Amino acid sequence: MNFRTPAVRLGLLPAGIALALAPSFASAQEAAAGTTDLDRISVTGSRIRGANMETQQPILTMTRESLEKQGFSSVADVLNNLTSAGSPAISRSDSLSSGENVGGYYVDLRNLGAQRTLVLMNGKRLGATTAGYQDLGQIPMSAIERIEVLKDGASSIYGSDAIAGVVNVITRKNIDGGEVNVYFGQYDQGDGENQQYSMTLGATGERGSLTLSAEYSKQDPVWAKDRWFSRDGGKGPNSTTADWSAVSQNSTWCDPRVWGDCKARPQGQAQPEWKTLNEGGNPNNPADYHLLTPAEYANSNEQMSVLTGTERKSLYVNGTYDFTDTISLNTDVLYNERNTDQQIAGYPFQSSSFSTPLSADSAFNPTAVNGVGGSDVQFRRRLWEVPRTTESQLKTLRFAPTVSGYFEFAGKTFDWDVGALWNRNESIKSNHGDMSLIAAEQALGASFINANGVAQCGTAANPVALGDCRPWNPLLPYGVAGAGSLADQDLQDFLFPVYTTRGVTKTTSFTANLAGSIVTLPAGDLGFAVGVEHRKEEGSYVPDAFAQSGMSTGLGQKPTRGEYDLNEVYLELNVPILADMAFAKELTLNVASRYSDYSNFGGTTNSKFGLTWRPMDELLVRGTYAEGFRAPTIADLYGGLSSSFESYIDPCGITAPGSVAGNAACINGGAPANYTQLGQAGAVCGTLPCQSGDQFISGANPDLSPETSKSTTFGLVWSPRWVQGLDVSLDWYRYEISDMIIDDSVDRILRDCYVLGNTDRCSSVTRAADGHISAITYGTANLGKMETEGYDLGIKYRLPELAIGQFNIDWQTSYLSKYDEQNQNSAGDNIMMGMVGQDALFRVRSNFNVNWALGDFSVNYTARYYSGLNEDCISIGCTDPDRYAYGEKAPLRKTGANTFHDLQVSYKAPWDATIALGANNVFDHKGPLMYSQQNSSFAYYGGFDIGRFLYMKYTQRF
Structure with a gap:
């Protein structure tokens, strides 16, 4: 094939040069036959373009055809199934995770951490959180043409973060026609429903093309109470020791008349006794309580999810246009909305931790007689009526235009491109279930029973309007009605506000690249690529005022705000040394170096050396040595305190x-x-x-x-x-x-x-x-x-x-x-x-x-x-x-x-459709209990299947 003809450039060059950080010529015989062809080149990992260039690095390519044969519905699930991938620390199985990064889908090559794997979309960086996490969930599966995974350090080519390797997700272009996909699946336990609907449309003309892909995806949560390894409190059904918190949803209190401050005593001494209400007992009668037993401890897993729920809406548009036979425009636009829902058990409230005892003047104090003569009472209670929930919303807008072309000079052909990237992620987190300590102090303070028999804050002589305060009786167990019960919706509304945290990150970059051949050596063309990049990262993550002040039971946080920019220049050379000789069909040296100048810490230079030797047509020997670096993120440098x-x-x-x-x-x-x-x-x-x-x-x-x-x-x-x-x-x-x-x-x-x-x-x-x-x-x-x-x-x-x-x-x-x-x-x-x-x-x-x-x-x-x-x-x-x-x-x-x-099992129907039925973990294999909770919030490795997952897929082409 002649890569220089205008016809070929119309179909291949605009798509290829759109990868401003990686050329996009096809990598291997895999696309047609699923095998590796030594006579083709790989694209990710080098910016030098040339039909005779070999890859010096290990690269895995997953075509769209191979992706369709798997039962996964997200890019991250596909990548985390690679044998070279580890399980990222933040995932759907870690329901106790908190903060800005929760809800995203990340990939972790070589177990070096998700922040040390650089993720590209069409050769340009994904937007990252202030902590440097790159969310693969924003890329719709329906828009993917192939995924290339470079399993080697590549900072000399791509800059920061490419320590473990690079994932380059390449999207579909130049489609003429349409496609509709329907995916539905669930676990055979009847939960974890996963549904996905997508439509891809494309049209090509004489000078350009337009491709549109829209996708909707929803994955329901799976609850810990419905899985064998988590339903019994985190230690499994064969455990002999309860792993539940010693805090009960039935509430306990310590009698200050006997135990004073009720604080734990040095070991060896008698410890304070914590009592809970008898069934049907009078909460104001100290005689109607008994010592709390382990059987009454709260099993927090009854209110937690094993897998969080998520919902995503995506729209991707690609347009290409040839201004002339030698100058083309390629533009990517992506809009994505992602909602993730988490739930964990109601907060284990301990009054001594917040200096909020049940007041001696409370109408609910069991040490008082007719509301007089009582002592402040310390208590403990799981706030079981109000589980803690977090809804994480992320909106992504991405615009990545590239103008590219080629020209002839001195008998040589040179490729060039100039590109830009604007990526904006806006996150909103809404938390509910953490108690306002300001409201708690009021609700636990002085109160009385008014003439209408209703509990009211304040005193009979100086009452507080019900609209301004609601008294709380924390000694009423879960499920027991009565004055001050936490089951009362008005009381919940008073004690539990909705907390809102907002974050914005922006990535802006401008690139220019030139590639070609300098001279022709006896063994072939000496190829080169040179380029410059300017990039700016901005980010903020501003917690709710309650979280900043520490005036709630939630984890305290301070704002994160910061920015930095950098300028980079790189040079790559591909030097053919020997060719078409005995025991040296090819011997090629590839060298690259990149200088990066950061506004916050200064400059760094990173280089790479690669050698490719083909002693015979059927054998390729390759090796690389690469230097790499990862710059500290905005959160690393400017993050606020958190608890x-x-x-x-x-x-x-x-x-x-x-x-x-x-x-x-x-x-x-x-x-x-x-x-x-x-x-x-x-x-x-x-x-x-x-x-x-x-x-x-x-x-x-x-x-x-x-x-x-x-x-x-x-x-x-x-x-x-x-x-x-x-x-x-x-x-x-x-x-x-x-x-x-x-x-x-x-x-x-x-x-x-x-x-x-x-x-x-x-x-x-x-x-x-x-x-x-x-x-x-x-x-x-x-x-x-x-x-x-x-x-x-x-x-x-x-x-x-x-x-x-x-x-x-x-x-x-x-x-x-x-x-x-x-x-x-x-x-x-x-x-x-x-x-x-x-x-x-x-x-x-x-x-x-x-x-x-x-x-x-x-x-x-x-x-x-x-x-x-x-x-x-x-x-x-x-x-x-x-x-x-x-x-x-x-x-x-x-x-x-x-x-x-x-x-x-799949069938290609005569009406140009494909129907597939499948099962992941078809034999319902169960992994072992892992008490160390590896990559999970439960006693089970977070990367293992949690049941048999059944699914069907339908694809209609037209």
Whole structure:
């Protein structure tokens, strides 16, 4: 094919040059046959255009045809199913997540974190949150032509964030006709309904084209009470110890006449008694109460979702126009609305945490006689009547025009493009279920029963109008009617306002690129690409005034506001060294370097070196070395303080692994020698890590510097002549990341303070009289370092067509040989701690796919394999209780491997339609309980299937 003819440019060049950051010539024989062809080039990862250029890096291409054979309805689900992808920390299965990033869909290549994978749409960046997360959910599935995944560092080509790799989502263009798609599915338990409707229309003319794609998608939530691993409170049906909070929806109170301030006493002493109302008892009669029993604890999972619900509306438009035979316009416009709904259990209110006791002058105080002579009463109660809900709305508007062309000079052809990007994300979060502390203080204050028998705030002599205040009786259990019941809608309206948080992020960029050939060497053309980019990132995230003031039971937050801009210039060379020689059909060197100048921290230069050697036609050898970096985000630098209820292990607790209870640091810090870690409501933690009952404070760091990385890959691609249709690829990779920007965790601070004896780290820790940690402050820092390496094996085989049909086999496997994070042992030595097999870092992930087609029928089968995981344990199910690691006792619980099976049957109807029926996890396989709640809010790995999912798809073309 002659890439220089006007006819070809009309069809290919505008689409290709629209990828301002990546040329878009097709990558492999996959598009037609599902295999890799060594005589074609890959597009993502280089800006040099040329029909003879090979890829120096491992790239996976997923065509639209392959996407349609899967049972997934979102881009993120497809990408997270890759064997080289990890499970992102924020997902639909993490219902306890909070903040700006919740509701998005993210991809995490190489388990390096979603912020270290750069996501492009037609070669240009997606808009990101202030924390640097790029939401794939804004890209409609109906608009996708193919997805290219570069599994290698690429900062020299694309700049910041391309540490782990690059995902380039390429949309459909130049369509002539139309297509309607209907997708419907649900779990065989009858929940989690997923429906998606889309329409794509296109028209092409002599000089241009217009493509429109509209999509509506809705996924209903799945509730924790309806799944075996979560319905019993987070520890599963075989647990012997309840994992529920010691706070009950039935409410408890402590008699101040007996226990004074009702605070927990030092261990070994009698503890205050907490009592709840007898069934049918009089809440004003102290004799009608009994001691709270564990059977009455609230199971918070009864009100939580395992998978959050989400709804999305998208409209994508692409237009191309050829001004002349050598100058073209390509424009992308995207509008997307996304709503995500979360629900977690009603707040575990503890009056002592907010200095809001039930007033001695309250009409509901059981220590008073006829409303006189009472004492302030401390109480605890799950606000069960009002679950906490969050509706996250995100609106995205994206406009990305590019003018491109080519010209001839000195017998050479040069391609050029000038492009721009305006991307705006506007988010609104509406929270309900957190109580206003201002209203709570009034509702728990003085009150009386008026002449009409109605509870009223104030006193008979000085009443407060019912419209201005509603009295609350927190001692009435859930489901019990009476004056001051929390079931009263007017009282709920008074105590629980709707909190609104708003955020806006903007990305603006301008690019100019020039590519061509400088000279012709004996082995071929010396190709080059050079370009400049100016980019500006702006962002703000402004919490509700209640959250900023801390005057609600919700997590406190301060505003995040900031911006930065940068200028970049890059140069890439592709140097052919040898060609058409014995044992050197091709030997090519590719080098690239990019200089970035940031307004907030200065300049950085990152380079890449790649070598491609083809000793024979059927064998390709490739290798790269790349430098990379990730700039600190707006949230990293300018984020406001926020609070959270952290789960952690206190090394001063006698049940902690490697406990140092009783050492000088613990004693001096306020932890008794026999201290057992306390959690919510001051209850002894049944399992570790254990969630705090107090809010801890974290914040940003304006002095952060960029993360830096080095990545190396080496691979082989073999297509033997004697087995037509077989392609085998094997790639080794290694990443080293330094100065990682991480949240300085509670566990890290406690370890440094109490285990390693670093007294400077103890200053932010505050302990209460009973020894539990009541407050701690921490922030982000360049403290992290990690190293990882592994292998990717790909085998694709298109069998010769047989009488019984056509078979295609695709087997992709990733082996993680190393994943080490910097830490310290008990002696204070810096060590690299191996993490493979823990924290959702699977040693092996493998997808085996077989597709059979005969006439109009086809069957697609996939087996998804995950090797076993390990987790630290205290007493529950320890398989290796005597294990030692890095000089410390580190008991371990091991779980076995898991395989999930998917099946789809499709039929191409005579009226140009395709009908498909399928099931993901067709055998309803259940993964193991994971008490460490890896990538989940429950005792189950968040990336595993939670049931058998059945679906149907209908596609009508016209």
